[in-house]
Amino acid sequence: MKKKRIQYNELNEEIYTPKYWTKARLIVIGFILLFLGFMVNFSLEERVNKFLQTKLGQNPSCPIQFEKVELSYLMPKVVMRKPVILGACFGQYNNRLEFQDIKVAFHSPSFYPVGLRLHVEARSGKSYINLYPVLSVFTQNVKIEKTRVDTQLFAPMTEANLSPIAGTLSIEGFFEFKSGTLHDGEVDIVSRNFSLPSQNIKGFELTQINLETLNISAKFDDPSNISIERIQIGKNNAPVELNLKGKIRVNEADFMGSILNLSGNMKLTNYILTNFAFLKLFLPESNTSGNYQLKVNGPLRNPGAPQIL
Numbered sequence: 001m002k003k004k005r006i007q008y009n010e011l012n013e014e015i016y017t018p019k020y021w022t023k024a025r026l027i028v029i030g031f032i033l034l035f036l037g038f039m040v041n042f043s044l045e046e047r048v049n050k051f052l053q054t055k056l057g058q059n060p061s062c063p064i065q066f067e068k069v070e071l072s073y074l075m076p077k078v079v080m081r082k083p084v085i086l087g088a089c090f091g092q093y094n095n096r097l098e099f100q101d102i103k104v105a106f107h108s109p110s111f112y113p114v115g116l117r118l119h120v121e122a123r124s125g126k127s128y129i130n131l132y133p134v135l136s137v138f139t140q141n142v143k144i145e146k147t148r149v150d151t152q153l154f155a156p157m158t159e160a161n162l163s164p165i166a167g168t169l170s171i172e173g174f175f176e177f178k179s180g181t182l183h184d185g186e187v188d189i190v191s192r193n194f195s196l197p198s199q200n201i202k203g204f205e206l207t208q209i210n211l212e213t214l215n216i217s218a219k220f221d222d223p224s225n226i227s228i229e230r231i232q233i234g235k236n237n238a239p240v241e242l243n244l245k246g247k248i249r250v251n252e253a254d255f256m257g258s259i260l261n262l263s264g265n266m267k268l269t270n271y272i273l274t275n276f277a278f279l280k281l282f283l284p285e286s287n288t289s290g291n292y293q294l295k296v297n298g299p300l301r302n303p304g305a306p307q308i309l
Contacts, residue, residue, distance in 0.1 A: 045071045052080075062089035077105035087156060095156035099124040110134045113141070126150035126168070141176040144187070167194040167214065181252050186219035194233070204278045209239050224250050228262060241267040244294065260303050262296040283308055 049069050056064040067082040080102045087095035100123040107119040115136030122129040127150045133142040149169040155161050173187035194214035198207050215232040226248035234241040244264035251257040268290045272279065282305075283292065293309040 045069070060088070062086075064089075075105065077103060079103050085156075090157040092156060092159060092161070095158075095161050097124065097153070097156040107132060110136065113138045124153055127153045139176060139178050139183075141174065144171055144173040144175075147171040162199065163197070164199060165194065166197045166208075167191045169214070182250075182255060183223050184220045187216070189216040190214065206276070209272075211238050211240060213238070218248075223252070226250060226258075231262070231264070237269075239269050239272045241265075242294070244296075246296070248300070256301040257299050260296060260298060260300050262294075264294055266292045266294045266308070268292070 048071065052066070052069055056066070063086045065084045065086065066080050068080075070079040070081065071077075072079070083099045083102050085097040085099075087093050087097075089097075103119075103121045105119045107117045109115075110117040113134060113136040115134050115138075117132055117134050120129070120131040120133060126148070128146075128148045130145050130147050131142055132145065134140060147170070149171060151163045151165045151167055151169065153163075154165070155163040158164065168191060170190045171187065173185065175185035175187075176183050191214040192212060194211050196206065196209040196211065198205075200206070211234040213232060213235040215230055217229040219227055219229065221227050228244070228246045228248065231244040232242070242264070243266075244262045246260070246262035246264075249259040249261070251259070268279070270290065273290060287309070295307040295309070296303050297307075298304045
């Protein structure tokens with residue numbers, strides 16, 4: 001066989017010819033790795049689903065069901081499809097709170113506190129919950145951004161499965177926890193279409209009242225005191241206008257046992273006083289002006305009836 005002659009200043013092309021990593025072998029290895037990756041991912045996802053279905057579904061105090069959990073590794077993420085929080089979680093055993101999905105994804109490192117920042121998204125009906133919790137060995141905090149809550153989200157938490165308020169709430173806030181106890185934070189809740197739907201309250205029939213405005217602002221002054229800077233319900237010329245301020249004296253051992261102290265003004269129009277005459281049972285007989293002083297003092301769990309002057 002005739003051999004190709006190589007000049008003294010030329011390199012042999014065989015030097016650059018792959019002898020082991022041929023195209024065929026690379027393709028075969030690629031398919032093997034793809035298959036192994038699929039099998040490992042499928043096996044892990046299946047184990048995660050079984051674990052969560054057992055742990056969440058069989059929790060007697062707050063059972064949670066879901067269709068399936070999906071894992072993603074390229075952008076680390078966990079997606080829970082069609083989760084359902086059963087009514088036992090809020091003492092209404094015949095009700096259920098359904099979500100389209102809940103997504104938990106890695107967002108970024110956190111430098112204060114040192115840890116991992118996650119992104120949590122949840123959708124239920126017209127509600128969109130958007131959270132950024134930080135996982136840290138020192139403390140935990142969560143930031144609430146661009147969250148919209150349709151008040152129908154609260155319906156399963158009532159015996160009648162009907163929300164006592166109506167409208168869309170925009171929520172922004174931040175909360176910090178230490179050793180599982182709320183330690184710092186602030187929150188702003190705003191609605192421009194707030195109303196009280198038709199309902200029966202302790203035997204009294206209430207027709208719908210459009211209030212339009214709801215503003216709530218609160219923040220921690222220190223770990224033992226929360227300042228309620230504003231509670232505004234209704235606005236000028238609304239059927240009801242309520243403006244309150246106050247404090248919450250925090251009980252770290254039992255937050256719902258914290259003492260709420262609020263005071264402010266309440267204005268009722270002639271429309272309310274005429275069409276909801278039963279309200280006069282709770283108003284002072286000596287004051288028929290429609291302008292009242294209102295005070296609330298008691299534990300968050302049950303602050304009792306407000307004092308109206």
